[in-house]
Amino acid sequence: MPVPACPTLKTRCFDAPAPVPSPTVIVSNPTDSEALAVVRALFEEYADSLSVDLCFQNFREELEDLPGDYAPPRGALLLAVVDGVPAGCCALRPIDNSDYPNAAEMKRLFVRKAFRGFGLGRQLSEGILDAARQAGYTSVLLDTLDEMESARALYNELGFVEIPPYYHNPIAGAHYLKADIP
Numbered sequence: 001m002p003v004p005a006c007p008t009l010k011t012r013c014f015d016a017p018a019p020v021p022s023p024t025v026i027v028s029n030p031t032d033s034e035a036l037a038v039v040r041a042l043f044e045e046y047a048d049s050l051s052v053d054l055c056f057q058n059f060r061e062e063l064e065d066l067p068g069d070y071a072p073p074r075g076a077l078l079l080a081v082v083d084g085v086p087a088g089c090c091a092l093r094p095i096d097n098s099d100y101p102n103a104a105e106m107k108r109l110f111v112r113k114a115f116r117g118f119g120l121g122r123q124l125s126e127g128i129l130d131a132a133r134q135a136g137y138t139s140v141l142l143d144t145l146d147e148m149e150s151a152r153a154l155y156n157e158l159g160f161v162e163i164p165p166y167y168h169n170p171i172a173g174a175h176y177l178k179a180d181i182p
Helices: 033-049 059-064 120-134 149-157
Strands: 025-028 076-082 085-094 103-111 139-145 174-180
Touching: 025 120, 033 059, 033 076, 033 085, 033 103, 076 120, 085 120, 103 120, 120 139, 120 149, 139 149, 149 174
Parallel strands: 103 139
Antiparallel strands: 025 076, 076 085, 085 103, 139 174
16 A cells, blocks of 8 residues: 655655554344343433433333333334444334324434444434334434534434424423434
8 A cells, every 4th residue: 555645745654544444333222131231321321411301201210111112013222332332322112192193202312422423323313213114103203402413413314304392391492303204
């Protein structure tokens, strides 16, 4: 492999970094207790990263009951692992009490800071939308916060649109979104 030219010098750089190999990314549906413990820890890290308390969503009970509503066949739980390190997660659950028939809800999209900017959030979101499609849902709902600008931009790119609130969220600045599943 030729040595790259230095842009500021008219010579070759011999201390240029070697190309970094692409990481191995595995996105799976965790089912064993060890993998669910990893998801539980990621959910807690996600909750700790927020400026709000998730107690109004019965978050503690959700953690204790994993996979709970996220279990197949009506739900999904995705775990992203990069080179053996837990990097992120996302979940899907049925939402039977909404104005949108045959809808599911996307929850807990989270990518750890060290793994952001590499498309993992998109990969997890697309995986959840695929899981919703396979489960036969016609739409996916979610709520997000003003402060989650990157996530809101991703949701927009994935075809989510703003909708009226589909449940009571006491947090000011919550956004409610919906994507139709073809």
